[in-house]
Amino acid sequence: MPYANGETILAEGDTTDAFFYIVKRGHVAISKELAPSRSISKEAAPAAALPSATQGGGLGASQVSESKVSELAPRVSERLALATLGRGEFFGEMALLPGEVPGKVRARGATVRACGHAVCLRLHKSDFDRVIAPLAALREEMAARQEDNSTREEVSNY
16 A cells, blocks of 8 residues: 555554555555643633633633643643664554454554555454464364474483
8 A cells, every 4th residue: 555755554542443454665654643742821822712702612712821831731742763674674563463352453552654655565353363263273283293202302312
């Protein structure tokens, strides 16, 4: 799938898809939202956020307390850059794991955006499970054989 510069591929907290991605071309940036801060002062708060007598708030802008301004001021958030991935690297692998509630998709832990033009291959969890199922059965069989071999070695050592 092609993505334009800055386009959001995954949004932090989203639970609407269960795709795993591999970067085919270009780069993607992974970031996480830091806790929102409330560092906007009374002077910087937009007038529309302050109640006025005409809006039914009963107070003029000059009568609003500093604590009320901080409640009404828009939240400012910052993002923490976690990684930049390029060709052959992958993201979204947590979507392949079972959710906390059976049948539910895990919430995305970070936001991923295209850096410039990027192309990513994507694989849905159901397709991944279908591909990996024979390998899981093979792994279980190999583990059982190893256990049998270990048991035989212990018996032959007596």
